[in-house]
Amino acid sequence: MIKERINALRALMKRENIDIYVVPTSDYHNSEYVGAHFKCREFLSGFTGSNGTLVVTADDAYLWTDGRYFLQAAEELKGSDIGLMKMLEEGVPTIPEFLRDRLASDNVLGFDGRVFSVGEGLEFEEIAKTAGASVRFDVDLCAEVWTGRPALSAEPVFVLETKYSGREASEKLADIRSEMEKNDCTHHIVTSLDDIAWILNMRGADVDCNPVFLSYLLIGKEDAILFANPDIMTAAKSHLESLNIRLLPYNDIYSYINELPLSAKVMIDKNRLNYALYSTLSSHCETFITANPSTLMKSKKNGTERENLREANIIDGVAMVRFLRWLDENIGKTKITEVSAAKKLEQFRSEGRGYKGLSFDTISGYNAHGAIIHYEPTEATDIEVEPHGLLLVDSGAQYLTGTTDITRTIAVGPLTDEMKHHYTMVLRGHLSLAAAVFKDGCSGANLDILARAPFWDEYEDYNHGTGHGIGFFLNVHEGPQSFHWNSGRRSTLTKLEEGMVITDEPGIYIEGKYGVRIENDLLCVKDKKTEYGQFMRFEALTLCPIDLRPVNFEELTAKELKTLKAYHELVVEKLSPHLEAADREWLLNAVKM
């Protein structure tokens, strides 16, 4: 099937005189997760992971993906003739390197300019130029190959009340306009869906698990235009009017920006804007390149959001405790599979106040499946959870009061010594990072080693960042901050600021055997200020016991042990008032050391 699709694509490439065609995982907004309409790369390659780019030539095809997906991609690409390119592995070329090597003189490099960032598009241009080749970016060849392609999503939006958002959309617009003024800009185009939803205090449902809505926002000095399907805007009509925001159809942005006055100076974020939009815009307007101011603003949760997040994590913790108790009491007695466990957890969550859905598809991986970093069980892959070994569950939800993301690895029965040792290693890394006290000004690149040291000391590692930012009732992955030692990534050099939420999720993945990951969401808060400066630390938002059965306590340092105890005391204190008696009893027993 995949072979046929690739061949159909090749036929179109031939017709259009395109020698190499690139299909990324993106929509017109550079979203990480995309709606069904945009799943071209998945349709063409069969690879279902959230990150991957397909490059097709007349003779071969390759898929690039990151370390989280190496095992999964290898599995899903079997029999497709598509080669797997493991990103950041030694000897594996990057896509630009590959293109530099492959593009011959007079070749044409084709791609849909709407699904690439400005930086990517410009790099493709430069590579083609150097090779004496050219680019064509006005082609969406997948549209023709994909006969049953779903229409663009059109789910109704709603306005998020200020008691949840903590700040009026009018105030946020004023903050952004003051940044525009600083940079002497007349306009600001926002195309990233999480930024638009945050700025306007609106939420939608156009991307699974991400409460965003398909739109572009053009902010002027006094007014603004929202380009979106008018059918989905009913509930927000008066809200938009009060903000002096006009509504125009979604696709009108491309023609509208052609009509901007020549005197316009437009503030844009090259990393979020799509290349097609940028090309149109920069051909007749002055642009000012910067990060969207809203990206940093929304990463620093305000006081209301922080209070809400604490509540969301109590609600989420209650669901987790109910799930963990259910698992404990039923494992080995009733048949539990990866999928049925995930469904049970979803059921518990759905009973929580303000629940609006999952924040991502639940990862529920038993033993060997736990080693596949972003494994999402399907009916085809589902296996029974037997009463031995480890079940890794990475899950989260959207509440009106915020977004959660938690991983627990659960001993569903007897474990091997290797499992216990690895579990303890992961726990040690997790606790060390969670307990960090650090100077104001530190970034994720400074702190990452706290989580990795226990791994590196034994020449082991995990092929992913230690943590990512999280939105507020928005995307579960939101920058600009992150934890990774690799300072080549801009996000790891982003200063950790008061109010930022970031996950702490080291893991270990033993192919064919098991995976362990422990993840809490941390809130960055101010600690003491002394003669040595302002110190920062983290407050654990996630409230859920960490399974102690696999822990080799003698391997913990005194500090790690203290951090673990203090965390469990917090969990008991915060959750107990909200638990039923039997759940409370289970919890007290679960945290006993």
Add this chain to the structure above:
Amino acid sequence: MIKERINALRALMKRENIDIYVVPTSDYHNSEYVGAHFKCREFLSGFTGSNGTLVVTADDAYLWTDGRYFLQAAEELKGSDIGLMKMLEEGVPTIPEFLRDRLASDNVLGFDGRVFSVGEGLEFEEIAKTAGASVRFDVDLCAEVWTGRPALSAEPVFVLETKYSGREASEKLADIRSEMEKNDCTHHIVTSLDDIAWILNMRGADVDCNPVFLSYLLIGKEDAILFANPDIMTAAKSHLESLNIRLLPYNDIYSYINELPLSAKVMIDKNRLNYALYSTLSSHCETFITANPSTLMKSKKNGTERENLREANIIDGVAMVRFLRWLDENIGKTKITEVSAAKKLEQFRSEGRGYKGLSFDTISGYNAHGAIIHYEPTEATDIEVEPHGLLLVDSGAQYLTGTTDITRTIAVGPLTDEMKHHYTMVLRGHLSLAAAVFKDGCSGANLDILARAPFWDEYEDYNHGTGHGIGFFLNVHEGPQSFHWNSGRRSTLTKLEEGMVITDEPGIYIEGKYGVRIENDLLCVKDKKTEYGQFMRFEALTLCPIDLRPVNFEELTAKELKTLKAYHELVVEKLSPHLEAADREWLLNAVKM
């Protein structure tokens, strides 16, 4: 006296119509330590630290220096009317910020363009332009104020044999020419004295403790020109001829580069080249801006250099053990002062094979003086070392086989509990960093927190980097690598590579009471390569016991204790064969736990 000098400077400023005049700590080569001829800032301000910039206006004057020197500068500036600007402290403007604030329209900002880097000069230009002011950079006003100014140093050079350097100068020149070719450059100007000495395998003595010689090197595709005082080149004449290097007088570089062909493309390092040279050069030649290739090359010590360094550190360790034993046996019995202790240590060192002098002025600070980070005792400040408290000795030497840099803090008698706790904290930070295992690709910014965590956990810190690179029988401070969490500094993001030498020197400084610092030189080496990638670690080059008397052993983690034991076993193993019986006995006793 200082007031008179500043007033004399102000009179000249008035004559020359200069409103603000800036005097840095530098020579024409952007050296960190400068020869006597170049100590203008010290002459004008009275501040003797190695890092500081003086800014004088018609009405006031300020000295900027970094955290290592806050206490010392405050002391030395007393009665001078010069204000102290503590760099990186909250609320303290940077020099550019200060100039932006102070420079008025039509003002003239004056400085000697030869003692500023390109970046600094360009920034001054931009600041002046923005303010509607102008710059004058062809003035060395200090020359007139300073009547007894020492002449330029002119110490004879010598050629370093390949058994020490490990690589022929001809090979190094070939390596650099291949970098020039990559960048399509016809010429490369090297003005940093450590780079020139390293490239040519030559050493001199034009800067105290730094075996460099005043010169500029212009490398062409086939030949090269060394601009230097011909009188000092006698011993290198045939060496230079064999390398096809012509010798021209030191100051001829400024006129010579005016005669470069218009087709020349000159590779330069903006961070090392002086602004005057750059201005002349860029006015008629194409330039290619990059880091001097030699800077990274020389930071990665070759196999011969590594072997030599191991020997140098044995020689240095023997001297240190003799000194420590002498101190133990004489403290409280004979009068020992900070200066006499430093002299005794210098005497022991001078008896070592290949000894060529100190690598920097010895820091010997007793109790409160130990809190002055770069305190160098003079006759005026010298105090007796009494048989209680802590003596901090930071010292190093130049040997034909390499440069050393070591700090030990010694309990010369009973200590307070606070001293012991702080000493243990410093030791913990030192050991954690020394024992780091890390992925190939990590930088100093990734690892710094290992040393600082014990401090930050108690809301304490030290106002300096955790470590700096060291040259090979060259400058004791040599980049590009360093340890600091602040990723705003380029050096902290430099990847730590095999063969790099870097110090590990956390410290604590309690004003008016005591200072503790423990410093070893570490060699970055490859560790295991596993399925998770290439791992790196450090080999301790410095071989000298760490005083155990102040250690609260119960505060060490098991890992820290293990690292300490293993280090002392290494010290005993490596030094014992080279020690006299009594010294060996002392050592075995000193490392007993």
